[in-house]
Amino acid sequence: MLRVVTYNIHRSRGMDRRTQPHRIAAVLATIDxxxxxxxxxxxxxxxxxxxxxxxxxxxxMGWVMAPARELRGHQFGNAILSRHPIRNHVEYDLxxxxxxxxxxxxxxxxxxxxxxxxxxxxxxxxxxxxRFQAERLATIVSDRHVLGAKLVLGDFNEWMxxxxxxxxxxxxx
Numbered sequence: 267m268l269r270v271v272t273y274n275i276h277r278s279r280g281m282d283r284r285t286q287p288h289r290i291a292a293v294l295a296t297i298d299x300x301x302x303x304x305x306x307x308x309x310x311x312x313x314x315x316x317x318x319x320x321x322x323x324x325x326x327m328g329w330v331m332a333p334a335r336e337l338r339g340h341q342f343g344n345a346i347l348s349r350h351p352i353r354n355h356v357e358y359d360l361x362x363x364x365x366x367x368x369x370x371x372x373x374x375x376x377x378x379x380x381x382x383x384x385x386x387x388x389x390x391x392x393x394x395x396x397r398f399q400a401e402r403l404a405t406i407v408s409d410r411h412v413l414g415a416k417l418v419l420g421d422f423n424e425w426m427x428x429x430x431x432x433x434x435x436x437x438x439x
Contacts, residue, residue: 268377272303272386272419275317287317291324301375302327302347303386303419309333311340318345330355332371332386344386344420346373353381358406360387362395370403372412383412387420389430396423400430404437 273294275285294302302325308317309331322329327349333341346352354374361367370387385407389399407416418438424430 268301269297269299270301270417270419271297271299272305272421274305274388274421275307285317287320288324290317291321294321294325300349301384303384304345304347305386305388305421307331307343307345308337309341309343309345311338313339316340322347328352330371330373332357332369334367334369334388343369344371344388346371346384346386348373348375351376358402360389360399360402362390362398365390365392365395368399370406381414383414383416385416385418385420387418387422389421389423391423393429396430397433400433404434407438
């Protein structure tokens with residue numbers, strides 16, 4: 267059985283509001299997932315190691331990152347960790363107008379000789395922004411040139427069953 271989890275680092279802060287990589291790795295270690303989709307990840311930059319490097323090393327997992335923007339000189343965006351080999355990585359821009367930059371990433375993971383296409387997304391908070399992003403996400407994931415099993419994970423920034431959920435449910439299975 268394949269265990270998969272998604273985790274928004276900054277939204278999932280503990281009571282003390284800290285997002286230290288060793289604490290995040292400890293939480294993820296208890297879940298013992300094979301594939302992890304993270305959002306709001308601090309990546310490479312000029313000062314110290316990146317959070318994704320520390321988390322990946324602590325869990326013994328390979329990883330790929332899709333930075334959406336810079337945060338205090340560091341990359342900031344989505345990351346996928348996997349115990350299985352990641353064979354390919356693709357990034358898609360989901361940014362809309364003047365809203366915060368957003369990315370969708372796809373990691374093609376080799377699970378026992380079969381490729382699983384894992385999509386990791388972090389949609390925006392504005393309704394019109396999410397409408398645009400959900401349509402683009404559905405189009406990308408529905409691409410008939412990408413064959414095999416597909417799994418969409420992430421932070422959809424939708425707290426009730428709304429436009430994004432309805433659109434994705436109608437276009438994806």
